[in-house]
Amino acid sequence: MNGTSIMKYLNNSRGTTLLELMVATALTGVLMAAGLSFYTNMHSQTLLQEDISDMQQNSRNVLDELARTTRNAGFKIGSHVPYVINGDSLYVFFNETQPVDTVLYYLVDYLQCGLPDDLTPKKLARRINSGAPVEFADYITDISFTVPSAKTIEISLEVRAVRTDPDYDLNQGIRTKTYTQRVSLKNLNL
Incomplete structure (x- = not known):
């Protein structure tokens, strides 16, 4: 068939057959299903990557806040103790608005989160x-404060992602990350 005979055939046909419509519908359905599957997979991966990014960004912000406050320990308070570490709590004492300002950091449990005890995150x-306590960080698994030297506090923060990752085999699909920062205390009279 040449080009003119194809055009005559197309002009003479009065429509499509039911079989052609069914084949076209089936092909469209297969392509739509593949596209939807690809979209949902990419969307879930995007959400997981966003969770990981949020986890990293929030933990850096928490460590910056803790380091900024901890550096003030001992500022203009004379012989008063500059800080107290009590388990996962940190008291920092310095002079800013009162003779001795006290800043306390501690972990708070989530209420009714529905997770097993070993996977339950906490809030900082x-x-x-x-003043009233302010919860300013969440999805924290653990925090610890250690004193490697007389003028240094080491802060170790373990955070977790909000969602579980079905492709991550460790830790029941929950991604965790530990961040550590050493803070030099410059206001101590040692």
């Missing part, structure tokens, strides 16, 4: 002087 709260 801060209380300044006698």
Whole structure:
């Protein structure tokens, strides 16, 4: 068939047959299903990557806040103790608005999160002087404060992602990351 005979055939046909419509519908359905599957897979991967990015960004912000406050330990308070570490809590004492300002960082449990006890995240709260506590970080697995030297505090923060990753085999699909920062205390009279 040449080009003119194809055009005559197409002009003479009165429509498509039911079989052609069914084949076209089936092909469209297969292509749509493949496209939807690809989209949902990419969307879930995007959400997981966003969770990981948020986890990293939030933990860096928490460490910056803790380091900034901890560096003030001992500022203009004379012989008062500059800081107290009590398990996963940190008291920092310095002079800013009162003779001795007190900043307390501690972990708070989630209420009814529905996760097993070993996977339950916590929130980090801060209380300044006698004010109300403020929860400013969440999805924290653990925090620890150690004193490697007389003028240094090491802060170790373990955070977790919000969602579980079905492709991640460790830790029941929950991605965790530990960040550590050493803070030099420059206001101590040692």
